[in-house]
Amino acid sequence: MFKSASRRLMSSQATLALGRAPKAPSQPPKLAEKTPYPLPTSSRGVERRRLDDMHHGIARYLKQLTFAPIENPSRILELGSGTGAWSVEAARTFPSAEVIAADMSPLPETLNTLPNLTFKQMNFLEPFPFRPETFDVVHMRFVLMHLPQPDNYxxxxxxxxxxxxxxxxxxxxxxxxDANRPIGPGVQALYRGYREHMHNQGVDPGVGARLKNMLETSKKFSEVNEIVIPCYMNPNSTEDLALQELGQILKYSIDGVYVGIMDKVGPTGGITPEILRGWRKEVNDPERDLRIDMHLTWSRKM
Structure with missing residues (x-):
């Protein structure tokens, strides 16, 4: 599956195991409003399907939980657990570990899970409800870009x-x-609105490219590792079938992000149906070589 050591990869999500999801309390009023997350936070409906499709697409591509050489962890925390897929796989991979899935929204009631998995509803902008230095693994996927001051986080x-x-x-x-030419007016128009909206929230949509530097600058880790995955919008951009599938999954997931912003915040999100049509026309142009890079890091605390 790999062309070289520089091959770009991503961490896994997983299939579901036996059991029922733990019951979570109803979401407190305005909990989601305190956090600059631009999408619907419901664990049901279109957003849940988008997240599940993305999770399982990544799982099929990577075929493992993480590149970190984790051995016999006792406590694992996932912040931003979404539909719970990664947390379930962590609980399956390490059955003797306590796994905590944390998010603004409860896990889906229909989720199959394991006895060593529990859920904690929380707002990531508030103080953590956990004692310091009590976890062996902390995982966050596609969450830091929605949090202000990621360097401090x-x-x-x-x-x-x-x-x-x-x-x-x-x-x-x-x-x-775009490897072939500058991006077109459709993508440019969408980015103007999207980035303005994100920056107005005080968050950085390009934080992935800064992860490695932020981790090293923090001076908290004895080692910092990174792999970058090119997610191609055009299947013809790569001969690797696994990368082709991953790119298509991410293309439709990203499109769902823009639709979610448009539906949730309306014109203030800077994305209109007309702008979305322009994006779709260009991102599906077989003559273009568009991609978005994902950054996967695993760092060991000193």
Missing amino acids: IHRLASLLRPGGWLLLEDVNHTLL
Whole structure:
């Protein structure tokens, strides 16, 4: 599956196991409003399907939970658990570990899970409800780009880890690149609205490209590792069938992000149906070589 050591990969999600999801309390009023997450936070409907499709597409591509050499962890935390797929796989992979899935929205009631998995509803902008240095693994995927001051957040995440524990951060550089030519007016128009909306929220949609530097600059980790995955919008951009499938999954997932912003915040999100049509025309142009890079990191705390 790999062309070379520089081959770009991503961390896995997973299939579901036996059991029922733990019951979670109803979402407190305005919990989601306190967090600059631009999409619907319901664990049902279109957004759940989008997240599940993305999770399982990544799982098929990567075929493992993480590149970090994790051995016998006792406590694992996923911040931003979404539909719970990664947390379920972590619970299956490490059955003797306590796994905590944390998010603004409860896990789906229909989710199959395991006895060593529990759920914690929380707002990531507020103080963590966990004692410092009590986790062996902390995982976040596509969450840091929605949080203000991500550089400072690295320190908060590191505080949760025991010495020698692993921080698994994965995010995108939300910038379409075209190997053949400059991006077209359709993509440019969408990006103007999208980036203005994100920056108005005080968050960085391109944080993925800064992950490695932020982790190293924090001085909290004895080692910082990174792999970058090119997610091609055009299947003809690569002969690798696995990358072709991953690129198509991410293309439709990203499209769903824009639809979600348009539906949730309306014109203030800077994305209109006309702008979305222009994006779709260009991103599906077989003559273009568009891609978005994903950044996967695994760092060991000192």
